[in-house]
Structure formats: C-alpha cells, structure tokens
Amino acid sequence: MTTHKSSALRKAIRDRHSFFGNNPLVVKLLDDIDRVATKNTPILLDGETGTGKSLLARKIHDLSQRKGPFVSINCATFSQHLLETELFGHAKGAFTGAKDARKGLVATAQNGTLFLDEIGELPLDSQPKLLHLLEEKTIRPVGSDKEYDTSVRIVAATNKRLKDLVKQGLFRADLYYRLSVVPFTAPPLRDRPDDIEALTSTFVCQLCEEHELTSPHISTESINALQAYDWPGNIRELRNHIERSLLLSIPLHETLPAADTNSATTNKHCLKSLEKEHILKAINESKGNKSQAAKSLGISRRTLDRKLKRWDQKAA
Ligand SMILES: Nc1ncnc2c1ncn2[C@@H]1O[C@H](COP(=O)(O)OP(=O)(O)O)[C@@H](O)[C@H]1O
Ligand SMILES: [Mg+2]
Structure with missing residues (x-):
C-alpha cells in the first residue's frame, strides 16, 4: 500500500x-448528483444499509446552494402520531399536553433540505400528508385548520425496495412515483472493491487521529483480504472493523468474519479461490513445509494455519 496520499484522499481525511x-x-x-443537486425535485436514495445514503443526502444539501438548514428524521423511530407532529408541528391545544403551538421539522427545514431516512417505514396513514407536501408545497400542522406555504427540498432514503412495498400494499404508488422522479442507488461495498484501499487508509487515518494511535502499516495481505470479504454491512461494517482492529492492535486481515457463502459474489469467489489455489501451490512447491510456504507467500505461519483450518472446516 502506498504511503503517498492523493489530494482527494487528503481532502476526505479533512472532511x-x-x-x-x-x-x-x-x-x-456523484456526477449525476452534481447535475440535480441545485434543482428542487425530490430525490430518492436507495441502497443496502451502510452504503452511505445518509452521507449522500448531506452531500446533496451541501451542493444544493439552499440557504436553509439540513434537517434529518428517521421515519422508523416514531409512531404515526409523533411522526406527524414532528414533521408538521401542531397547533396550541391540538392534543393533551400541547400547551403551546410548535413548529415541525418541515418548517425548520424551510429553504433547506429535509432528509427522510427509512422512508419505507412511513406509516401508510401518514403517506397522503407527505404527498400533499410534495405536490402542493403546503403543510397543515396537527390540530390546525391553516395551511402554510413551504419551500423545502425532500431527500428520502430506503434500504428496502419501495417498489416491493408498493406491491405489498405497504407504500402508496402515487407517493412512490412522486418521490422517485430522480432515484439513485448507493452501490454495495462488494461492488466497489477498488475503493477499499482508499477507504481503508482514510478510516485508518481518521481513527488513529481520533484515538491518538500511531498509524500502522497496512499490508497488501490485509487489503487483499478486505477486498475478498463481502461486507454485508458495507462501509459502516468496514469502518467498525478497522476501529476494532486498531484498538486491539490486530492486523486488518485477521478477525474478519468467515464469509457467508450464501451471499457470495462472483468477485469474492474469484479472489478467494485464487488465493486458495496460490497457497496450495506454494505448499506443494515447498514439499509440504508450511513455514517455508508461508515465507514464500509473505504471510506469517499463523495466518497460513488459520486459512488452512478455515478451509478444512468448510470442507468438513
Ligand atoms: N463513500 C463513503 N466515503 C466515506 N465514508 C463513507 C462513505 N459511505 C459511507 N461512509 C461511512 O460509512 C458509515 C455509514 O454511512 P451512512 O451514510 O450512515 O450509510 P447508510 O445511511 O446507507 O446506512 C458512516 O460512518 C459513513 O461516514
Ligand atoms: Mg443512514
């Protein structure tokens, strides 16, 4: 791994x-996002958990040149009633305990961006109210009979396929079509193994700074292993794995969970089987002397034993 940091990498470490x-x-x-960021259309981000949808939402706001704030809410964490008062606010005396009128997040995000995370969890009964906001650009606080004009850009994210939810009757088709005018998918990490090295160095730098540790050397063996793993938790899992390894001083290629063969990708299959083939060849060439084979492969004897044991277990 190179120690020279590209300017993009340096920028990412700063930011x-x-x-x-x-x-x-x-x-x-990122090109497509650049193109639509300054427009007012809603944006739908989909992608597996940990692929960076929340970061992308923030990026869209930063590029949007909108003067108002970025306000975010996770639709999965509120009951229908609470979610609606959070979003649209409520009038004085709207319900027991509503001593004063309160403005909601749509009003707070005025002239800015409202990020609706896990939009697939939006209760069915609340969906017409969001559609109304998108189409009429007005809101009516809970318990109020007044409509207020709004100017807010909606960015929504989901790790479920909204189309499937529509088919199951859990998501309104009209809202789905309104939200998905401009849909983007954050790719899973296993589809971008070429980014693993740069992401790893960035996280290693950030985390070493955060925990006041000296940056360790990251071996090619580690990068290869990180690229071969399929990362069901995506970038969040990669970052957490790096943090754990740094705190416990364990090389990055160790303690990776055993790959889940059911969700194996072609890419992982190739790298894994190439690795196995290569290692078996080295053992063969050293006439079964494993220490010598490990040496020729540039890995420790312990690592070699661990890999052989893992294959044995799988074969069993
Ligand atoms: N492309 C990326 N570059 C750098 N860090 C990323 C990137 N994508 C995600 N991350 C990091 O991964 C973690 C998960 O990202 P997040 O946006 O919360 O994912 P999601 O919302 O899709 O679950 C965060 O710690 C975030 O900082
Ligand atoms: Mg998120």
Missing part, C-alpha cells in the same frame, strides 16, 4: 463527512 470513491459506479453517481 470526515464526505462520500467519496473512484469506482466507476461511484463516479457516475
């Missing part, structure tokens, strides 16, 4: 909250 990557899928995504 802890930037979504970055050089994989063609990511470059295209």
